[in-house]
Amino acid sequence: VSESKEKHNRRQSAVFGRKAADYFASSQAVPSEIVERLDRIVTAVNKEKSDGQDLRILDVGIGTGNLAKRYPKNARIVGVDISQSMLQVATKCLDKNRTAFWLGDIADFSDFWQGEGGQMFTENEVIERGEMFDVAVFNACFGNVFDQKASLASAAQVVKGGGSVLVTHPLGGNFVDDLRRRDPSVVPHQLPRSLEAMDRLVENKTTPNFLRPQSLIDDLDFYLATWRRVPVAPLQKPLLVRGKVQRGYGRGSRKLGFPTANLPENLFGSTLEDLPCGVYTCWAFVQGDPRPLPAVANCGISPTFAGMENPLKIIEAHIIQRPDPPFLIQAQTVAAKAAAAEFYDKPMTLLLVGFQRPERKFPSFPQLINAIKTDVQNALAILTNDNGPLSEPDLIKLQHHPRFLELIIGTNSSTSFREDIPPTSTDDASAIAEWISPSF
Numbered sequence: 001v002s003e004s005k006e007k008h009n010r011r012q013s014a015v016f017g018r019k020a021a022d023y024f025a026s027s028q029a030v031p032s033e034i035v036e037r038l039d040r041i042v043t044a045v046n047k048e049k050s051d052g053q054d055l056r057i058l059d060v061g062i063g064t065g066n067l068a069k070r071y072p073k074n075a076r077i078v079g080v081d082i083s084q085s086m087l088q089v090a091t092k093c094l095d096k097n098r099t100a101f102w103l104g105d106i107a108d109f110s111d112f113w114q115g116e117g118g119q120m121f122t123e124n125e126v127i128e129r130g131e132m133f134d135v136a137v138f139n140a141c142f143g144n145v146f147d148q149k150a151s152l153a154s155a156a157q158v159v160k161g162g163g164s165v166l167v168t169h170p171l172g173g174n175f176v177d178d179l180r181r182r183d184p185s186v187v188p189h190q191l192p193r194s195l196e197a198m199d200r201l202v203e204n205k206t207t208p209n210f211l212r213p214q215s216l217i218d219d220l221d222f223y224l225a226t227w228r229r230v231p232v233a234p235l236q237k238p239l240l241v242r243g244k245v246q247r248g249y250g251r252g253s254r255k256l257g258f259p260t261a262n263l264p265e266n267l268f269g270s271t272l273e274d275l276p277c278g279v280y281t282c283w284a285f286v287q288g289d290p291r292p293l294p295a296v297a298n299c300g301i302s303p304t305f306a307g308m309e310n311p312l313k314i315i316e317a318h319i320i321q322r323p324d325p326p327f328l329i330q331a332q333t334v335a336a337k338a339a340a341a342e343f344y345d346k347p348m349t350l351l352l353v354g355f356q357r358p359e360r361k362f363p364s365f366p367q368l369i370n371a372i373k374t375d376v377q378n379a380l381a382i383l384t385n386d387n388g389p390l391s392e393p394d395l396i397k398l399q400h401h402p403r404f405l406e407l408i409i410g411t412n413s414s415t416s417f418r419e420d421i422p423p424t425s426t427d428d429a430s431a432i433a434e435w436i437s438p439s440f
Helices: 005-015 018-024 032-046 084-093 106-113 148-158 173-182 195-202 327-340 365-383 393-400 402-409
Strands: 055-060 075-081 099-103 133-139 159-169 211-219 222-229 233-244 261-264 278-286 293-300 314-319 347-358 432-435
Touching: 018 084, 032 055, 032 133, 032 159, 032 222, 055 148, 075 084, 084 099, 106 148, 133 148, 148 159, 148 195, 148 222, 159 173, 159 365, 195 211, 195 222, 233 261, 233 393, 233 402, 261 347, 278 314, 278 365, 278 393, 278 402, 293 347, 293 365, 314 347, 347 365, 347 393, 347 402, 365 393, 393 402
Parallel strands: 055 075, 055 133, 075 099, 133 159
Antiparallel strands: 159 222, 211 222, 233 347, 233 432, 261 314, 278 293, 278 347, 293 314
8 A cells, every 4th residue: 555755754763763773873783794794885885985085975874873983084974864863873973073964755865955945954064065975875774765766866866977876785685575574564665686676776767867787796694786876867868959049148158167159948939848957968069160069058047146047948058178189179169159159140059968967056156167067077978988987879879860960961861970071051040949769
């Protein structure tokens, strides 16, 4: 029988109340063989460490901190739990200089972390709100969450590209199955027992999928599943837009240092209404340049510019300077044109191929600038290196999509670009916005 998330979470909080918290904080709950397995989990977490930087960990179901107290000294931790009793004990057991806490359902955490409302369970700030985590860990709690898919999706939203989401249990998947048989109201789910099952948990036709199953250890008395967080979630259907570049507010170039070419929503009728506000990875073509170039585009209202938000949704595209010849010179030329506003009223064609992050209001412009720098780096890693660890070959090849070529070459040909054949685009900039199939 289905029940509401609120009812489920109240039951979890009651089951893991003060009596349970006192038990889990005792040495009886962590015998020597469990300590060894917790240390094994910590070893997996440590692999996410960035050289020279603190390790930022989101510990989901932190409980009384039996795992968190074993993280390395350079770790900064945000612990999430549904039980206030657990967090009250954890605050006494863990170092407040490197651990902060949030009370609630992990499925709601990304909205809180990237938004403005709400508050932490503790007032200490060990990680600036909105900062991305290196790794999220669900230890001994994934069978208990209300919605496994929503929980993974929320964690993925706050983990950086190239980071990981881990689901672990020091007693193994069979132990979780036994708990579920005894009381499915407390443990309603199994752990995924195959890479295929892991993949099904992150499949979603309506929201971006940032997680890829990477590895699974499913031993009799130990469980560790790892998803890799990709920087860009491929769109189910790429969005192709074309229109005349219009003058924006000059903020991208003047205030942020990222010149943009702008296409407002009213060019495209109702097509952009259902496009989620956020940052997209794109292929861009501007008249007068020989081939498509990587780009990032923000679709939204620019909420960080408080009091000066866009009155309607705008696609603001920043064309990236590719580091590999022969594209560097032409990319610099395009970027210079954007800065000098030389292609206002010229036709631009964008193919939005992947989603990077939701649009959000940043507390400061330096934070927004740092986020844009990351957006640019992610787009380059995805679109310009076929053999790189983050490259997405399926998104790279979309620059040769027949419909994209039809608009920018002016023919109905599916031929790839050749350096000896100049583009034949005209000044025709009739606005177009259409979803296309990624297959060709």
